[in-house]
Amino acid sequence: MCMTDVRARFAADELAIVLSHYDLGFIHDIREFPRGSHLAAKLIISTDKSKYILKRRPKGKDDPRKVAFAHALQLYLAEKNFPLPHLVGTRRDNNSMLKIGDAIYEVFEFIDGGPYDMGLLPTYQAGKTLGLYHQLVKDYDSEYEPPPGTYHAAKSVHDSIPRMGEVLRTRPSAEGRERELNATVAQLREIYAMAAGAANEAGLPKWAPQIIHSDWHPGNMIFDKGHVVAVIDYDAAREAPRVVDIANGCLQFSLVTGDRDVATWEDRTDMERARRFLRGYDEMAVLTHAELKVIPLLMQEALIAQAISPILKRGTFAGLDGFDFLKMLLRKLAWLQANAGVFELDSQEG
Known part of the structure; x- marks a missing residue:
């Protein structure tokens, strides 16, 4: 396998620090979510409140102003009841984007469903x-x-x-x-x-x-x-x-x-x-x-x-x-x- 194809993952200490910034409830299960770009680390987090996706943005997709534009658009659409996974804000200031060092993190609600079947x-x-x-x-x-x-x-x-x-x-x-x-x-x-x-x-x-x-x-x-x-x-x-x-x-x-x-x-x-x-x-x-x-x-x-x-x-x-x-x-x-x-x-x- 080419090294560029190795999927990005969270380090244990990194994950603990990131989760401390959110109030997601009592965590029952954490597992890899190998979808989309292999450069973006993703986890499914199941708690007593709900199920969430935690994502670390890859390099090249972590310009704060571009992320802010995308988040503002999603928040606007959520207000209009458009079907999309809602962003989850941080515990302290309800910010949709968490920046720690050079990394940017996001948490979304997990939506159950299936893929397109060409019907x-x-x-x-x-x-x-x-x-x-x-x-x-x-x-x-x-x-x-x-x-x-x-x-x-x-x-x-x-x-x-x-x-x-x-x-x-x-x-x-x-x-x-x-x-x-x-x-x-x-x-x-x-x-x-x-x-x-x-x-x-x-x-x-x-x-x-x-x-x-x-x-x-x-x-x-x-x-x-x-x-x-x-x-x-x-x-x-x-x-x-x-x-x-x-x-x-x-x-x-x-x-x-x-x-x-x-x-x-x-x-x-x-x-x-x-x-x-x-x-x-x-x-x-x-x-x-x-x-x-x-x-x-x-x-x-x-x-x-x-x-x-x-x-x-x-x-x-x-x-x-x-x-x-x-x-x-x-x-x-x-x-x-x-x-x-x-x-x-x-x-x-x-």
């Missing part, structure tokens, strides 16, 4: 919950500056695409295929630029910005009987036109994947799930025809952007060979380009 009801509910989120934060004015930038028309994304090729040249899968690798990377860069340009030509830069979640995907939701009982992880929240969120959510909830052999993955987007997601959203916050037009363009951008960080770090994506993964992305991008018109919603659709 049509949870897909619809995921879209509907995003619509509710956007409605609630539409006029939210934070005292903290929202982080800048999204995956759309981002210079950082455009410039990082060729760097994936540099990383992948050293992998066995690219041996003797350098010309093919170069062509793949060049195509991805061209598709990204064309999709971003087309979205901008459709008027996206002029659309009103608001707070978005920016990481709306199945792993950030807890479900129960097809309904969303909690939305988690607000670290990526920022300000942008809402359609940037909608398109990424539509992509994440309509992806068609497969086994470890990405060459066998289908090209298509699951349009039944995509439409159900968009229908759910539309019932809470009406989608415009202009937004529906740019959604497949933004989905192309998001599909490319999400591959960059893991491939640059490891040459892989979720353990899959990076070169093979990019070849598969080209097929899915071609499908999105050829089927952009199918994202229009039929007003008669249920």
Whole structure:
């Protein structure tokens, strides 16, 4: 195992000091919670009062002002009864963020539930919950500056695409295929630029910005009987036109994947799930025809952007060979380009 894959943990003395700052009740059980980033130490703490998650933020995610922005947003949403795990304040001053030395800690209530099962009801509910989120934060004015930038028309994304090729040249899968690798990377860069340009030509830069979640995907939701009982992880929240969120959510909830052999993955987007997601959203916050037009363009951008960080770090994506993964992305991008018109919603659709 690579050392970077070792999950962060709490030291016993560290844990005792942190828990002394909270009034969680009589502790019955403490166990590891191996979910999410392996860089963030997490524990489930069961007490006579309730069940909680204790988290130590990893380096790079511990800027106090960014944490304060995310916490203020969550506290605002909690006041509006939006489904999310409530932050637990410290014993002394009810602060949602505990800072000890260079480390920042958080405690959340634990929400029981299950993962996304790819069914049509949870897909619809995921879209509907995003619509509710956007409605609630539409006029939210934070005292903290929202982080800048999204995956759309981002210079950082455009410039990082060729760097994936540099990383992948050293992998066995690219041996003797350098010309093919170069062509793949060049195509991805061209598709990204064309999709971003087309979205901008459709008027996206002029659309009103608001707070978005920016990481709306199945792993950030807890479900129960097809309904969303909690939305988690607000670290990526920022300000942008809402359609940037909608398109990424539509992509994440309509992806068609497969086994470890990405060459066998289908090209298509699951349009039944995509439409159900968009229908759910539309019932809470009406989608415009202009937004529906740019959604497949933004989905192309998001599909490319999400591959960059893991491939640059490891040459892989979720353990899959990076070169093979990019070849598969080209097929899915071609499908999105050829089927952009199918994202229009039929007003008669249920």
